[in-house]
Amino acid sequence: MPPLDARLQAGLPHLPGVSTPTEVGRARRRGLHWVKAFPASSLGPSWIRAVRAPFPRLRVVATGGLDLRNASAFLEAGARVVALGSALGDPAQLDRLVGLLPGEPG
Structure with missing residues (x-):
């Protein structure tokens, strides 16, 4: 049985x-609602907007190359979650992380 x-x-x-609409369509046909856009920094926020147009119920986790300079653009484009990896090791960014949280001052 496949994994x-x-x-x-x-x-x-x-x-x-x-990273392609074909892959998104394949995931949706299998009943999956959540996908991981990778590498998000290469795909860009416009990719999130474009792929959600034909798949409005799609829930996207943007990951790969994100930091506090670009994470909000992905959230504004419709990503439900952004994953920050190496940015969490940067104390200057970590202090500003709370600004990305819903309901928190930016």
């Missing part, structure tokens, strides 16, 4: 990485 089928059968979550 995705085994995960779905067991009720385990799956977050496929996508």
Whole structure:
């Protein structure tokens, strides 16, 4: 049994990485609502907007090359989550992270 089928059968979550609308369509046909846009910094916020147009219920996690300078643009474009990796090791960015949280002052 392919890994995705085994995960779905067991009720385990799956977050496929996508970078094309074809990959998004494949994930949606399998009943997946969440996808990981990778590498988000190369795809750009406009990719999020464009891919969500034909897939309005799609929930996107943007990851890969994001930091506090560009994360808000991905959220504004429709990403539901941004994943910050190496940015979390930068004390200057870490102090400003709270500004990305909903309901918090920016």
